[in-house]
Amino acid sequence: MWLGLSPLLDKITYQEVLVLGARVAVSESARDLGVVIDRELSLTAHVSAVCQSGYYLLCQLRPIVRSLSVHATKTLVQAFISCRLDYCNSLLYGISNGLLRRLQSVQNAAARDHITPVLQQLHWLPVRQWIVFEVAGLVHQSLAGVTPAYLADDLPAVTCRPSPAAVGFQ
Numbered sequence: 319m320w321l322g323l324s325p326l327l328d329k330i331t332y333q334e335v336l337v338l339g340a341r342v343a344v345s346e347s348a349r350d351l352g353v354v355i356d357r358e359l360s361l362t363a364h365v366s367a368v369c370q371s372g373y374y375l376l377c378q379l380r381p382i383v384r385s386l387s388v389h390a391t392k393t394l395v396q397a398f399i400s401c402r403l404d405y406c407n408s409l410l411y412g413i414s415n416g417l418l419r420r421l422q423s424v425q426n427a428a429a430r431d432h433i434t435p436v437l438q439q440l441h442w443l444p445v446r447q448w449i450v451f452e453v454a455g456l457v458h459q460s461l462a463g464v465t466p467a468y469l470a471d472d473l474p475a476v477t478c479r480p481s482p483a484a485v486g487f488q
Contacts, residue, residue: 319345319357327357353406361410365417372402372424396440399428403445408452421445 320330334341347356347363356363375398383391403421410421422445443451460470 319348319355321357321359324358351406353409360417361413362417365410365413365420368402368405369420369424372399373427375399375402376424376427392440395428399424400440400442404448404452407445407449408456410449411453418446 320327332344334343347354354364354367379394403425425442425445456469459465463470
């Protein structure tokens with residue numbers, strides 16, 4: 319897979335690469351740990367995969383939701399929809415509004431499918447706020463020293479409690 323900006327990628331004409339004597343086809347995207355990475359690192363392919371999976375699962379759940387208890391519906395929605403929206407969502411920090419709207423539409427579709435009370439009980443945040451919440455949680459845990467060193471080492475040295483002079487008190 320070639321990575322870069324679209325105008326530069328359009329100039330590359332290689333469709334396959336010779337690696338140790340074998341021809342390997344160039345791909346438009348790759349999946350790593352469940353995240354689909356596209357050639358421009360825009361996460362468009364990942365968002366498309368999440369949305370496609372979410373809508374497919376909603377179609378599968380729709381016929382049985384009316385015959386389930388609230389608790390069972392809540393569990394299914396959490397297991398099948400929320401987990402897909404949540405998985406690696408800190409990677410989505412800073413993506414375009416259009417991609418965020420597509421992810422939000424999956425959550426909105428779940429809310430429209432006769433499970434609005436369940437969503438209220440789940441206390442789902444809108445997708446944008448959930449991504450910010452997740453990133454803030456990672457930073458807090460890193461500063462508190464409860465994350466692996468490879469995360470904490472990338473943060474600048476900051477104290478959790480600023481001195482009174484730092485916040486303007488004398």
